[in-house]
Amino acid sequence: DAKTTQPPSMDCAEGRAANLPCNHSTISGNEYVYWYRQIHSQGPQYIIHGLKNNETNEMASLIITEDRKSSTLILPHATLRDTAVYYCIVRVGSNFGNEKLTFGTGTRLTIIP
């Protein structure tokens, strides 16, 4: 799986949009970009994923550059409950359960009141 690079930490004011960048310059054509987050002491939580197109769900938006070498996770109106470590992961899709999630060090996002 391709390696990802994320800033170690970021702050964001409550109510503002939080934009979390991720570089994945060695991503392959069949690799998806996944975002998970881990709120203190809890299990990781799936946020969103995409292949080429931008994606949006009830939690966030994912913007993937045209060359697919980087992406940005956007939390449109950050709340204090969004304080967590955010992980950007790239991996191929799986048909056999043999594709593991490889977690890096992530970005520690702190929402400031």
Added chain:
Amino acid sequence: DTAVSQTPKYLVTQMGNDKSIKCEQNLGHDTMYWYKQDSKKFLKIMFSYNNKELIINETVPNRFSPKSPDKAHLNLHINSLELGDSAVYFCASSQVIRTDTQYFGPGTRLTVL
């Protein structure tokens, strides 16, 4: 209506003991995983099972033995516990399709004294 549950939540035991952690998912998924998060917060895959068949077996000591009695359960048995086994263990499950999303349990914090 918990999706992925683990028991116990906390486990404190002496070196050399044998212990088990249980995991159950009610999502109807066909693949289950065990991850280990150490004191430095690195989260790493240990095992995955697809339809009760072992698919991923990372470099994990033989003292760790997963058991999947059915698709909804994946238990982790650890023999001869060592100090270095102290960590948080997360169970996860997914439905294996091209882009399977993994759903994580709340974790089991194991402390070996």
